[in-house]
Amino acid sequence: MSKNIAIIGAGLSGLTAAHALKDAASITLFDKSRGVGGRMSTRYAGDYEFDHGAQFFTARDPRFQNAVEIAIEQGLVAPWNGRAFYKKDTGLEPDTGGDRFVAVPRMNSWAKSMAEGLDISLGARVSRLLRADGQWNLQFEDGQMKGGFDAVISAVPSVQAEALLPADFSAMEAIKATKMDACFALMIGLDQGHDFGWDSLRVNDNVNDWLAVNSSKPGRNEHVTTLMIHSAAEWSNAHANADRAWVQAEMEASASRICGIDISAAPHRVLHRWLYASVSASPRQGALHDPALNVTACGDWCLGGRVEGAYLSGLAAADNILSNA
Numbered sequence: 001m002s003k004n005i006a007i008i009g010a011g012l013s014g015l016t017a018a019h020a021l022k023d024a025a026s027i028t029l030f031d032k033s034r035g036v037g038g039r040m041s042t043r044y045a046g047d048y049e050f051d052h053g054a055q056f057f058t059a060r061d062p063r064f065q066n067a068v069e070i071a072i073e074q075g076l077v078a079p080w081n082g083r084a085f086y087k088k089d090t091g092l093e094p095d096t097g098g099d100r101f102v103a104v105p106r107m108n109s110w111a112k113s114m115a116e117g118l119d120i121s122l123g124a125r126v127s128r129l130l131r132a133d134g135q136w137n138l139q140f141e142d143g144q145m146k147g148g149f150d151a152v153i154s155a156v157p158s159v160q161a162e163a164l165l166p167a168d169f170s171a172m173e174a175i176k177a178t179k180m181d182a183c184f185a186l187m188i189g190l191d192q193g194h195d196f197g198w199d200s201l202r203v204n205d206n207v208n209d210w211l212a213v214n215s216s217k218p219g220r221n222e223h224v225t226t227l228m229i230h231s232a233a234e235w236s237n238a239h240a241n242a243d244r245a246w247v248q249a250e251m252e253a254s255a256s257r258i259c260g261i262d263i264s265a266a267p268h269r270v271l272h273r274w275l276y277a278s279v280s281a282s283p284r285q286g287a288l289h290d291p292a293l294n295v296t297a298c299g300d301w302c303l304g305g306r307v308e309g310a311y312l313s314g315l316a317a318a319d320n321i322l323s324n325a
């Protein structure tokens with residue numbers, strides 16, 4: 001069994017792998033951000049708060065269902081029974097999928113709880129992995145090094161894994177073949193209560209594909225109305241580097257038509273760009289493991305994206321390491 005394991009990325013996949021391995025090895029996590037949770041994230045602005053990454057999650061695999069049930073008992077997750085619709089040319093149609101869950105009181109709350117008791121370095125962007133005498137050394141963007149790891153788990157989006165992992169990583173082709181899409185997240189805070197008749201709306205108007213009343217989720221501040229708007233993948237990819245003011249204006253114009261109010265007049269309007277939000281081509285393999293190098297890649301992209309995929313991929317990464325011990 002490897003003794004010292006470095007996990008790069010403290011999103012749900014990295015945190016899940018850390019929990020599955022922590023009794024068998026010494027684990028250190030590194031994340032470039034100021035907080036944990038990765039794309040299960042929350043932005044604050046006064047009374048307004050927004051889950052500007054993952055909106056909700058479903059649980060189909062029994063292992064994830066079990067984790068969600070435990071988190072519900074712990075008060076970290078709750079069902080979101082919002083009014084969910086598709087906007088069709090003919091009107092609104094119910095958006096029927098599996099039960100929807102959110103972390104409470106914010107989307108990053110579950111990850112924060114998972115992080116407790118783990119050894120995590122934040123603000124630590126790993127830029128290179130170097131191998132010497134059979135061990136891995138991590139080089140950070142500020143030039144510092146941290147060494148002595150027997151194994152490394154990369155739990156970052158595929159494009160970032162491609163840049164980070166050694167060129168001779170056995171599954172590099174599968175990483176390169178993965179495709180992740182961009183998404184713009186427009187956060188709108190309204191100064192008075194609004195009932196749009198829906199709490200989430202899937203739309204197909206080329207610019208936006210998702211609108212949600214963030215304040216309708218359990219545990220959120222219900223004294224303000226917050227609206228979360230996501231741009232469609234194809235449009236986001238095409239305009240990922242476009243002028244942000246133009247992107248925001250296009251999204252606001254589309255959202256105004258859909259909502260029936262002038263979104264550009266809202267008192268709080270902030271745009272965020274996710275370069276790697278969702279997954280449109282995936283290896284469909286729990287995790288990618290190179291036993292010769294003692295390097296494993298995991299993340300939502302291994303299993304087609306989404307929160308459930310991130311959890312299952314983190315478990316698979318840990319399984320690979322434990323079964324090769």
Ligand SMILES: Cc1cc2nc3c(=O)[nH]c(=O)nc-3n(C[C@H](O)[C@H](O)[C@H](O)COP(=O)(O)OP(=O)(O)OC[C@H]3O[C@@H](n4cnc5c(N)ncnc54)[C@H](O)[C@@H]3O)c2cc1C
Nearest residue numbers: 009011012013032038039054055126277299300306307310
């Ligand atoms: C806009 C948007 C909407 C979404 N909606 C949904 C949804 O409704 N339902 C759903 O199930 N899923 C949704 N998702 C996807 C969901 O958020 C992800 O599937 C899941 O959170 C991914 O977890 P992860 O651990 O694989 O990766 P991440 O959460 O991305 O974690 C990776 C971590 O690695 C860190 N990192 C990256 N590079 C480095 C480096 N070089 N050094 C150190 N740290 C690094 C990052 O800071 C990050 O914290 C959405 C995502 C976005 C962005």
